[in-house]
Amino acid sequence: MKKVEVTREELERIIKLCENIEKRGLDPFTVNIRELLEKLRRIIEKNPSLDHYVIDAETLYRISALIALQHKWLREKAKALFIDAQMISTRLTAMDKKTLAKAFLKAWHPIISLEQMTPQRLRQGLEHFLSLPPRSGSREFGWKITDKEMELIKARLELEEKAMMEKIKALHLELLKKFEEKGEALNYWEFIKGENFDETFERAYLLSFLITEGYVDVKRNPLKNEVKLIPHKEQVKRKSPTSLVISLRGEVH
Amino acid sequence: MIAATMLLFKSHRRPGVRGWELKHRLGKNYMRVIDALNSRLKQLGLEIKTVFEEGEENNFDRARFYVVLSHPLTMSDLVAAGWRIDEVAALSITLSILSSRGGKAPLRDVLEVLETKFPKWKAETYLERAIRRGYIERLEDDVLTIGWRTKVEVEQKALLKAVLEAHEEKEIRSD
Secondary structure (H helix, E strand, O other): OHHHHHHHHHHHHHHHHHHHHHHHOOOHHHOOHHHHHHHHHHHHHHOOOHHHHHHHHHHHHHHHHHHHHHHHHHHHHHHOOOOOHHHHHHHHHHOOHHHHHHHHHHHEOOEOOEOOOOHHHHHHHHHHHHHOOOOOOOOOOOOOOOHHHHHHHHHHHHHHHHHHHHHHHHHHHHHHHHHHHHOOOEEHHHHHOOOOHHHHHHHHHHHHHHHHHOOEEEEEEOOOOEEEEEEOOOOOOOOOOOOOOOOOOOOOO | OHHHHHHHEOOOOOOOEEHHHHHHHHOOOHHHHHHHHHHHHHOOOEEEEEEOOOOOOOOOOOOEEEEEEOOOOOHHHHHHOOOOHHHHHHHHHHHHHHHHOOOEEEHHHHHHHHOOOOOHHHHHHHHHHHHHHOOEEEEOOOEEEEOHHHHHHEOHHHHHHHHHHHHHHHHHHHO
């Protein structure tokens, strides 16, 4: 039993040796192939079992691969004018950096290639960007914004927000006034109507904030196709809010 | 025009175009177009280089086509192009070792020679850069092999010859 294990180990050692030479690019002629084959024959003759045949076949395959490697090695050597690797290493060590660079330049023909944005590439980029899913939270952009720029942006946003709030407040007051004057719910379309489409659109947009925040209730009668507005002085909390889509058509100037 | 655009503008991660891509755009006689373009490029000091896939030496459809400089660069060209002499010397050493050993060598052996010229960190940096640029490849078990860019840009036999001759020139001068 012990003898069987020893021969198996020996075969595995041969396989490992062949693999190492192949993987690490070592000189395949450092191994005596004839000796390996003789050893393999002896092992096969002494152990005629199925288990052994499998590992014998594997060993034989590895040795064959090594022979193929010897063939390739010889061909490469012939191509490289049989220059000895050791000699090259010694010469490289003796040469100075400038001479080495000069030697490289004699054999170097760099690739010429340009990287340029084309309309097709731009289109591909845009398509890719549009196909990206939205990211949760804030999107991080590649460019850097300075503190000063950030302050300016914040100030501008605050101003815009303030102007918007004033407009919403004015619209709320107007709505309350008209409601008091009329004493009944106001027609949505009559209320939002401005001098032009731009103004109508803006009033509808601002009104949507008042509705969302609970300052205005909307009553819709689908039979008469009517949308009525009932304003409140204070914010009213809704028990079951629903959304309503109203589309506007016209040309923006 | 189409062939020149395809060859000069990088449209993939790597430069160069496959033969079948040229065939698709230029038709089945694309090699005639390539030959005509090559003769025009030669007037400008450029040329088209064809690199075949291993084991498919005559299959032009599977081969890659590149535009390369036809004449060697000078040292001043090299510096003007932003290369450091140290880096090129390191590349020269690495490729010479790999070429002389049939295209493959353990990283340890290459570093051993590089460390005779540069500190270890520098040698490793240059190797990493060469790997990134595609001049060499790092296989498992820390074995280095010739990369795709070397196969295109470097005449390996000429490099070994130049290394030997450069040394001999120096010896003659010292005599």
